[in-house]
Amino acid sequence: MGKKVKWSWTSAFVGAASATAVATLLSARPKDPTFHLVSIKLTAFKLNLPHVDAELILTVHVTNPNIAPIHYGSTAMSIFYEGTLLGAAQVKAGSQRARSCQVLKLPTRLDGVELAHHAGKFFADVAKREMVLDAKVDIGGKAKVLWWGHRFKVHVDSHITVDPVFLDVIDQENKSQLEIFLAS
Numbered sequence: 001m002g003k004k005v006k007w008s009w010t011s012a013f014v015g016a017a018s019a020t021a022v023a024t025l026l027s028a029r030p031k032d033p034t035f036h037l038v039s040i041k042l043t044a045f046k047l048n049l050p051h052v053d054a055e056l057i058l059t060v061h062v063t064n065p066n067i068a069p070i071h072y073g074s075t076a077m078s079i080f081y082e083g084t085l086l087g088a089a090q091v092k093a094g095s096q097r098a099r100s101c102q103v104l105k106l107p108t109r110l111d112g113v114e115l116a117h118h119a120g121k122f123f124a125d126v127a128k129r130e131m132v133l134d135a136k137v138d139i140g141g142k143a144k145v146l147w148w149g150h151r152f153k154v155h156v157d158s159h160i161t162v163d164p165v166f167l168d169v170i171d172q173e174n175k176s177q178l179e180i181f182l183a184s
Contacts, residue, residue: 009068031065032176035156040102040167050126051112056167058089058106061073064096068110070152071142075108082118086110091139101179122164131164 037060042056063068077089087110096102115122125131135158142149154176161171 009065014055030152030178030180032063032178033100033178034063035158035174036061037158037172037174038064038168040162040169041132042167046109048112051116053087053112054110056089056110058108060104060106062096062104063101065099066143067098068143068145069095069098070141070143072139075137075139077135077137079108080111081131082121084114084117086114086133089135089137091137126164129163129165130170131162133160133162134158135138135160153179153181155179 005081037058039059041057041059042054043057046053046055067134072091074093075091077093078085079087080088087108089106089108091104091106093104094104112153122131133158139154139156142151156174156176158175159173160169162169
């Protein structure tokens with residue numbers, strides 16, 4: 001019939017250690033961070049004769065789902081309306097702990113001249129109380145796991161629908177893609 005199998009603690013220990021190592025590697029796999037626009041606040045109108053620029057504060061909720069803390073450099077997020085660059089939001093250099101959330105306040109300036117080029121569409125959007133904006137940003141930095149530091153880049157594309165009267169966020173779709181550079 002069948003042979004009797006001898007139980008071995010060594011084999012059981014090796015099997016358990018292998019399963020733990022595989023589970024650790026799978027949970028340590030880098031994950032894309034998430035970004036969510038929480039609010040838009042109008043702070044000022046800047047008279048730049050013959051036009052007026054708008055200054056805003058964008059409040060963005062960022063989640064780092066990874067097991068490593070990150071440090072990132074400053075950059076600018078480009079904001080588009082009808083395919084035209086409307087303005088930029090400044091992202092200051094900073095850091096974020098592993099597996100954490102943080103809220104960023106991004107100072108933003110929108111160009112009144114560029115908006116004036118789309119006056120017909122803008123007034124139609126105001127009438128229906130829905131304005132669609134797109135935003136793109138590349139954020140570069142460094143993540144350190146144990147004693148290894150790896151450079152990374154996160155590319156974020158956002159498609160946001162806002163109420164142009166009250167500046168409420170109606171809907172948004174944010175896609176982020178993490179790229180890790182293994183060579184230093």
